[in-house]
Amino acid sequence: MIIKPRTRGFICTTAHPAGCAHQVQQQIAYVQAQPQINGPRNVLVIGASAGYGLASRIVAAFGAGASTIGVYRQSNSSETRTASAGWYNSAAFEKFALATGLQSYSVTGDAFSQETKDRTIDLIRKEMGPVDLVIYSVASARRTHPVTGENFNSVLKPIGSTYTNKTVNFHTGEVSLVSIEPATDKEVLDTVKVMGGEDWQLWVNALQQAGVLANDAVTVAYSYMGSEITKAVYRGGSIGQAKDHLEATACQLNDQLAVHGGRAYVAVSKGLVTQSSSAIPVVPLYISALYKVMKEQGLHEGCIEQAYRLFTDRLYATEGTAVDEEGRIRIDDWEMTPSVQDEVTRLWAELSTENIYELTDLLNYRREFFQLFGFEIEGIDYEAEIEQAVTIPNLR
Numbered sequence: 584m585i586i587k588p589r590t591r592g593f594i595c596t597t598a599h600p601a602g603c604a605h606q607v608q609q610q611i612a613y614v615q616a617q618p619q620i621n622g623p624r625n626v627l628v629i630g631a632s633a634g635y636g637l638a639s640r641i642v643a644a645f646g647a648g649a650s651t652i653g654v655y656r657q658s659n660s661s662e663t664r665t666a667s668a669g670w671y672n673s674a675a676f677e678k679f680a681l682a683t684g685l686q687s688y689s690v691t692g693d694a695f696s697q698e699t700k701d702r703t704i705d706l707i708r709k710e711m712g713p714v715d716l717v718i719y720s721v722a723s724a725r726r727t728h729p730v731t732g733e734n735f736n737s738v739l740k741p742i743g744s745t746y747t748n749k750t751v752n753f754h755t756g757e758v759s760l761v762s763i764e765p766a767t768d769k770e771v772l773d774t775v776k777v778m779g780g781e782d783w784q785l786w787v788n789a790l791q792q793a794g795v796l797a798n799d800a801v802t803v804a805y806s807y808m809g810s811e812i813t814k815a816v817y818r819g820g821s822i823g824q825a826k827d828h829l830e831a832t833a834c835q836l837n838d839q840l841a842v843h844g845g846r847a848y849v850a851v852s853k854g855l856v857t858q859s860s861s862a863i864p865v866v867p868l869y870i871s872a873l874y875k876v877m878k879e880q881g882l883h884e885g886c887i888e889q890a891y892r893l894f895t896d897r898l899y900a901t902e903g904t905a906v907d908e909e910g911r912i913r914i915d916d917w918e919m920t921p922s923v924q925d926e927v928t929r930l931w932a933e934l935s936t937e938n939i940y941e942l943t944d945l946l947n948y949r950r951e952f953f954q955l956f957g958f959e960i961e962g963i964d965y966e967a968e969i970e971q972a973v974t975i976p977n978l979r
């Protein structure tokens with residue numbers, strides 16, 4: 584079929600296999616151009632098909648030569664539909680890994696279910712041996728509880744009072760005010776159930792009980808802090824409560840793993856264009872301003888640069904893993920630099936539809952959004968017929 588982007592708000596319902604493969608190849612090339620990492624050997628990445636999870640898997644495999652298992656949602660193509668970008672990304676990852684002689688496997692399914700955990704454990708036992716790094720990078724709007732079968736939906740809302748701020752339609756560049764009603768107590772609790780640390784804890788428990796977690800294993804989940812501008816809708820909002828829970832889970836897991844020489848961390852990382860972040864009100868406009876300022880100050884990073892720096896300067900740094908006073912890895916340090924935050928705040932006050940392209944990097948935000956789905960990439964012929972059915976080698 585000839586594949587064109589089809590968008591509904593912040594969702595793109597189509598993806599281009601050649602474009603996605605190109606994006607993965609670019610990330611691999613970035614890592615291969617950096618010094619090799621003396622890092623993990625057997626790595627499990629949960630939420631491995633896009634964003635931070637995919638970048639972490641690429642760094643582990645192509646930067647440290649590790650064997651990897653990627654867990655992600657099943658989303659294959661049909662006669663009339665493309666597969667998801669995550670499917671095409673993973674197909675490309677597995678093919679490049681195979682060609683490079685790296686051991687790698689994909690497990691598709693619901694990461695929240697016991698069945699997916701069991702299948703993954705089985706695979707580790709049969710094919711890989713104990714894992715010494717577990718990256719948890721699931722971003723989801725809903726979760727079915729593996730024991731009770733209850734369904735939970737996460738919301739992106741402030742807590743306590745209505746929040747009003749600028750937002751942008753990144754397709755048109757129109758800046759407007761958005762007001763978001765506060766989350767109910769139940770919505771906050773449900774958001775914690777979806778995006779908090781419970782499932783991460785269940786994964787680590789299951790791996791440990793099955794004897795497939797190495798004694799010195801490290802586990803990392805991604806968190807976000809962000810600026811004062813996004814505080815009401817992010818860190819101070821319902822998702823922030825989930826991140827607080829995730830960070831508290833890291834402390835518990837650290838105690839649990841430290842007994843055998845292991846460690847658990849939350850890595851607070853930078854705001855970036857991903858499928859998940861584009862769904863949060865206000866955040867795309869903040870990220871557009873942030874990109875502009877960080878590029879001007881020579882501090883800009885994408886997922887792959889963040890993941891590489893996480894491995895080399897933090898997790899596997901010879902001088903040990905630097906953490907903040909709450910035990911968190913701060914790979915958002917450059918985003919939070921006062922010179923960056925002050926400038927973004929200054930721009931924010933002036934932002935309007937009239938000056939959006941001048942004061943922010945919205946043009947690139949929009950391009951990067953489409954590139955997440957394999958579109959708007961130079962050198963790809965989007966008028967050409969392409970087979971939408973792509974198989975993933977080593978799929979379990």
Ligand code: NAD
Nearest residue numbers: 630631632633634635656694721722723805807854855857
């Ligand atoms: P993403 O949307 O790019 O990727 C999410 C991944 O989760 C995908 O691989 C998807 O397949 C997987 N996934 C979702 N539901 C699943 C399920 N039920 N079963 C199996 N896999 C499932 O998201 P992202 O932005 O990379 O977010 C990953 C983590 O990083 C999140 O915890 C997020 O809060 C955090 N983070 C993101 C940013 C940002 O700006 N994007 C910044 C800091 C931290």
